[in-house]
Amino acid sequence: xxRTARFAVVLLASIAAVSAAQAQSVGPxxxxxxxxxxxxxxxxxxxxxxxxxxxxxxxxxAGVGTGADSEYLKATNFGFALQPTDIVLGIEVAIQKQVSxxxxxxxxxxxxxxxxxxxxxxxxxxPNPWPTPTPPPSIYGGATDLWGQTWTATDINSAGFGVxxxxxxxxxxxxxxxxxxAITVFYARCGDGIITSPTEQCDDGNTNNGDCxxxxxxxxxxxxxxxxxxxxxxxxxxxxxxxxxxxxxITCDDNNPCTQDSCDTNTGCVFDTSPRVGCRTAQKATxxxxxxxxxxKNKLVWKWIKGQQTTxxxxxxxxxxxxxxxxxxxxxxxxxxxxxxxxxLMVPDSSTKWTVIGSNKGYKYKDPSxxxxxxxxxxxxxxxxxxAKALMKAKGSNMPxxxxxxxxxxxxxxxxxxxxxxxxxxFNSTKKNxxxxxxxxxx
Numbered sequence: 001x002x003r004t005a006r007f008a009v010v011l012l013a014s015i016a017a018v019s020a021a022q023a024q025s026v027g028p029x030x031x032x033x034x035x036x037x038x039x040x041x042x043x044x045x046x047x048x049x050x051x052x053x054x055x056x057x058x059x060x061x062a063g064v065g066t067g068a069d070s071e072y073l074k075a076t077n078f079g080f081a082l083q084p085t086d087i088v089l090g091i092e093v094a095i096q097k098q099v100s101x102x103x104x105x106x107x108x109x110x111x112x113x114x115x116x117x118x119x120x121x122x123x124x125x126x127p128n129p130w131p132t133p134t135p136p137p138s139i140y141g142g143a144t145d146l147w148g149q150t151w152t153a154t155d156i157n158s159a160g161f162g163v164x165x166x167x168x169x170x171x172x173x174x175x176x177x178x179x180x181x182a183i184t185v186f187y188a189r190c191g192d193g194i195i196t197s198p199t200e201q202c203d204d205g206n207t208n209n210g211d212c213x214x215x216x217x218x219x220x221x222x223x224x225x226x227x228x229x230x231x232x233x234x235x236x237x238x239x240x241x242x243x244x245x246x247x248x249x250i251t252c253d254d255n256n257p258c259t260q261d262s263c264d265t266n267t268g269c270v271f272d273t274s275p276r277v278g279c280r281t282a283q284k285a286t287x288x289x290x291x292x293x294x295x296x297k298n299k300l301v302w303k304w305i306k307g308q309q310t311t312x313x314x315x316x317x318x319x320x321x322x323x324x325x326x327x328x329x330x331x332x333x334x335x336x337x338x339x340x341x342x343x344x345l346m347v348p349d350s351s352t353k354w355t356v357i358g359s360n361k362g363y364k365y366k367d368p369s370x371x372x373x374x375x376x377x378x379x380x381x382x383x384x385x386x387x388a389k390a391l392m393k394a395k396g397s398n399m400p401x402x403x404x405x406x407x408x409x410x411x412x413x414x415x416x417x418x419x420x421x422x423x424x425x426x427f428n429s430t431k432k433n434x435x436x437x438x439x440x441x442x443x
Contacts, residue, residue, distance in 0.1 A: 023089045023143055023196050024189055028182035030054050031162060032077030037119065040110060040166050041069035048073055051178045055096045055137075059177035062167055069109050069168040075181040076114055076162035082153035082187060085207070085216055087199055090144045090186040091151075093163045094137035096179035099130050104174035106130040109166040111140055113147040117160035122148035130167070130176060143186040156185055190217035202242040212238035232263035258330035258344040275332050275411045276422050282307035283386060285425030287412050289331070289343065289438045291404050295397035298374065300345065302329055302412050304423050307388035312360040315380045316418040319354030319363065326417040327378065329392050333406040342410075343402040345373035345394055357381065362389075374399025390414055390423050405435040 034051040036044045043062050045051075051060040051073060062070035082088075091113065099106050108125035115121070124140040124147065131138070140163075141147060155161060163183065167176035188196035193205035195217075202213035211227075212220050220226070222240035230236075233246040252261045252269035260272040283306035290299040316325030326349055331342040353367045365378035374394040381389040392414065408428055415422045427440035 023186040024192065025143070025184050025186045026080060026082065027078075027184035028092075028094060029078040029080060029184075031075035031181040031183075032079060033159075033162075034060060034073060034075045034181070037072035037074040037164060039072060039119065041071040041168075043068050043070045045070060045073045045178075051075060051180060053180065054182075055180040057179065059179050061100070061178075062176045063173060064106055064167050064169040064176050065173040066170055070166050070176060072110070072112075072119060072164040072166045073178055074114060074119065074162065074164040076117070077159045078162060078183050080156045080161070080183075080185060082156050082185070083189060084153050085190045086153045087188040087190070087196070088146065088151035088153070088156060088185060089188055089196065091141050091147055092143065092145070092184040092186070093124075093140040094182040094184075095140065095163070095165060096135075096137045096181075097130055097165070097167075098133050098135050098177050098179075100133070100175035100177055102132045104132075104169075105171050106167045106169045106174040106176045109168035111163070111165050113141075113149060114160065114162040114164055115149055115151075115155055116158060119164045120149070130174075137180075137182065153187075190215070204242075212242050212244050230265045231268035232265050256344065257328040257346045258332070275330070275413055275424065276415065276420075279413055279422035279424035280308040280310065280388075281424060282388075282390075283443075285412075285427070285442045287331070287410070287425065287427060287438065287440050289402055289404060290436065291402045292436045295399075295401070298395060298397070298399045298401070300329075300343070300374070300392070300394040300399060300402075302392045302414070302425070304390040304414065304425055306386045307383075307390065307423060309385045310382050310388040310421075310423075312362065312382045314416075314419070314421050315363055315382070316416050318349060318380075319351050319356070323349035323351065323354065324418055325349055327380075327414060328417065329412065329414050331402070332411045332413075334409065342404075342406060343400050345375055345392070345400060347372050347375050347378060347392075370394060370396045370398045372398070403435075404433075404438050406430075406433060406438055408433075410438070410440060 031052045034048045045060045045062045048060045050058045111124040112119045113121040191207040195203045200217040201219045203217050204213040207215040209215050219242050220238045224238040226236050226238050226244035228236045228244045228246045234250050235247045239245050252263050254271045262270045264270050282304045286303045288301040317323045328346040330344045362381035370376045374396045377393040379391040410427045413422050413424045427442050430440045432439040
């Protein structure tokens with residue numbers, strides 16, 4: 001369950017009212033079986049089976065009078081099929097009862113629920129006389145009335161679940177008649193999205209575990225795993241009150257300097273192998289890569305000449321006194337990294353190798369040993385449009401190997417790690433393009 005899931009706090013003082021308003025119900029179901037039970041009274045019911053099924057004008061009957069109370073007419077086998085996790089909230093019983101003629105008087109001598117075949121619970125006898133023909137059903141219990149018992153779905157589904165009624169008359173003889181029994185059960189169903197019982201702590205509309213509201217609609221314990229539906233956070237954990245707390249943002253890094261690493265909230269890490277867009281362009285550019293199988297003779301020269309306007313601050317924080325900016329040159333063929341890029345050379349910040357040119361005109365990098373990716377020289381020069389310039393040279397065994405024989409267009413981009421400003425050159429044609437050497441000029 002995410003933070004958008006609906007929860008309710010149900011106060012004990014208002015549980016009954018809330019449950020009555022929101023409970024689901026099943027029924028009315030009619031009795032499948034009716035029989036005498038001699039645990040009370042002395043007069044057996046005639047035709048007890050007549051009280052099964054829906055009302056049809058055919059009655060079970062008992063003649064009652066002073067000192068002659070009826071036995072119980074016990075109705076069972078109501079055919080309910082609640083789900084195992086359903087929570088019983090109330091039981092309503094409708095009995096089609098009457099005396100056979102006006103002027104006769106009969107009273108309830110006990111109306112009890114039947115659980116597992118046993119008559120018990122709270123007596124629901126109505127003090128009023130039985131009605132004369134032909135009355136509406138007499139209603140006992142209701143949506144929040146459990147008849148003094150505790151219930152499970154299994155209890156309700158049992159063939160031994162039902163109701164029993166006995167009749168008496170202390171004034172004059174009467175013929176008590178019962179046509180039918182019907183029971184409606186009110187219940188809460190875990191997974192219906194409604195909290196309807198004090199035994200449901202939550203209900204998120206499903207019966208799944210792992211979403212902070214368990215399959216039995218209880219809060220999952222604090223620290224339990226869950227998902228906040230954001231693939232960019234981990235690990236997500238339950239707070240113990242039904243909500244999923246987001247974990248820390250995940251780090252998406254494929255260790256390839258030439259991919260653009262990001263995170264999609266739906267799918268997780270994304271490693272884009274295509275060149276960046278929106279980079280600064282130049283009026284002239286050249287690219288040379290040599291790869292002849294002898295690592296010591298590997299070579300790369302990239303020049304970005306007469307570029308778009310670039311300020312000194314655009315170059316980031318390099319070298320003096322301690323910098324935070326790295327630069328990476330990536331070469332792509334056919335405008336994609338296919339999949340890891342033709343070659344990627346990264347130069348980290350260095351307080352000894354980077355120096356400022358003149359009065360903040362730019363930076364130059366010098367490392368004859370080519371320690372970092374074989375790069376021996378870099379130039380970053382600020383200027384107005386047509387005056388800005390960038391250059392990188394690399395050679396030797398520290399330079400990453402490149403598989404040449406490239407498919408045009410070939411794109412070379414220099415990317416600033418701190419502000420993501422990039423400088424691009426695209427080569428649509430080549431002067432040389434073999435498995436040992438690539439050479440191109442633009443335009």
